[in-house]
Amino acid sequence: MSTTPVKVAVTGAAGQIGYSLLFRIACGDLLGPDTPVQLQLLEIEPALKALEGTVMELNDCAFPTLAGVEIGSDPNKIFDGANLALLVGARPRTKGMERGDLLSANGAIFTGQGKALNDHAADDIRVGVTGNPANTNALIASTNAPDIPKERFSALTRLDHNRAISQLSEKLGVPVTEIKKMTIWGNHSATQFPDLFHAEVDGKNAYDAVGDQDWYADTFIPTVAKRGAAIIEARGASSAASAASATIDAARDWLLGSAADDWVSMAVVSDGSYGVAEGIISSFPVVTKNGDWEIVQGLEINDFSRGKIDASVAELVEERDAVKELGLI
Numbered sequence: 077m078s079t080t081p082v083k084v085a086v087t088g089a090a091g092q093i094g095y096s097l098l099f100r101i102a103c104g105d106l107l108g109p110d111t112p113v114q115l116q117l118l119e120i121e122p123a124l125k126a127l128e129g130t131v132m133e134l135n136d137c138a139f140p141t142l143a144g145v146e147i148g149s150d151p152n153k154i155f156d157g158a159n160l161a162l163l164v165g166a167r168p169r170t171k172g173m174e175r176g177d178l179l180s181a182n183g184a185i186f187t188g189q190g191k192a193l194n195d196h197a198a199d200d201i202r203v204g205v206t207g208n209p210a211n212t213n214a215l216i217a218s219t220n221a222p223d224i225p226k227e228r229f230s231a232l233t234r235l236d237h238n239r240a241i242s243q244l245s246e247k248l249g250v251p252v253t254e255i256k257k258m259t260i261w262g263n264h265s266a267t268q269f270p271d272l273f274h275a276e277v278d279g280k281n282a283y284d285a286v287g288d289q290d291w292y293a294d295t296f297i298p299t300v301a302k303r304g305a306a307i308i309e310a311r312g313a314s315s316a317a318s319a320a321s322a323t324i325d326a327a328r329d330w331l332l333g334s335a336a337d338d339w340v341s342m343a344v345v346s347d348g349s350y351g352v353a354e355g356i357i358s359s360f361p362v363v364t365k366n367g368d369w370e371i372v373q374g375l376e377i378n379d380f381s382r383g384k385i386d387a388s389v390a391e392l393v394e395e396r397d398a399v400k401e402l403g404l405i
């Protein structure tokens with residue numbers, strides 16, 4: 077095992093996603109069995125007592141990869157020297173809300189955290205935002221961290237990506253391992269566009285394998301895009317273990333690389349590719365390597381996809397304008 081621990085900061089550590097995420101990171105699911113991790117956990121003051129209990133449990137697991145745990149409510153201290161920051165801490169929506177309704181409640185969290193990351197994180201910092209509305213919160217954090225390259229911020233659409241794979245696997249009766257090149261475009265919201273036109277099932281085109289435009293448009297897309305709401309309806313609380321799992325998948329692939337015959341969905345700063353407004357944080361198909369990502373280029377976008385991508389991008393532009401109005405960026 078290498079000796080220098082990777083410092084992983086997690087915010088909202090006492091929340092429900094945190095309760096799953098911390099144990100997965102600590103046991104090596106993020107960086108593998110040979111890389112020790114130091115957890116640096118941020119919570120608001122009233123939640124620190126509960127977090128102390130979680131830390132007791134982390135210690136009780138005696139994970140060989142867990143080098144240490146620090147907790148606190150000051151982002152300037154908790155982000156000090158962090159190599160990876162997973163920004164989960166934010167209010168979840170409840171029944172009947174859209175994630176965008178959380179902008180005014182959660183947006184301000186990401187200004188202060190962006191500044192603290194800017195001033196204290198390690199030079200190689202990567203920042204993954206899970207807290208909703210994730211894309212625009214990532215934009216707020218990035219804008220408030222002008223010294224950190226914009227490419228170091230991403231928002232989580234990997235849960236949507238995994239949901240799309242799972243739904244397709246169920247429909248076609250194939251294992252999830254046979255499904256490659258899934259893409260979520262746009263916002264982590266009900267306007268997101270899960271794209272089957274470029275996905276593959278056992279090497280063949282997924283849209284053709286389904287062969288049913290009505291199922292694609294009227295069942296698959298809304299099921300994936302509204303899965304978060306369906307889980308809130310069923311569980312009475314928003315998805316937690318699956319969100320933690322996707323947060324791990326996304327960070328692991330970003331740092332360690334995506335598979336050679338596949339790509340992943342990540343919301344990253346747009347360079348204008350595929351006509352997506354420059355500067356917003358929108359989900360694309362990306363390949364990753366050593367902590368860097370590249371948008372997959374050259375995919376043909378048909379009229380159906382164009383309309384869906386444009387609608388989701390329009391929503392992101394509206395969210396950007398709203399947080400500008402609120403003085404957060």
Ligand SMILES: NC(=O)C1=CN([C@@H]2O[C@H](COP(=O)(O)OP(=O)(O)OC[C@H]3O[C@@H](n4cnc5c(N)ncnc54)[C@H](O)[C@@H]3O)[C@@H](O)[C@H]2O)C=CC1
Nearest residue numbers: 088090091092093119165166167168206207208232235319
């Ligand atoms: N992008 C995605 O795919 C998903 C995103 N989410 C979002 O993740 C966020 C967290 O969800 P849960 O863990 O279920 O919520 P939760 O309410 O169980 O936990 C959130 C935690 O964040 C803490 N917190 C609040 N303000 C903070 C601050 N300024 N600094 C540090 N910690 C702070 C709270 O004290 C709480 O412990 C929500 O916004 C939720 O909507 C949830 C599922 C999927």
Ligand SMILES: O=C([O-])CC(=O)C(=O)O
Nearest residue numbers: 169208303304305314315
């Ligand atoms: O739906 C929500 O509010 C939580 C979330 O982001 C998801 O499950 O995708």
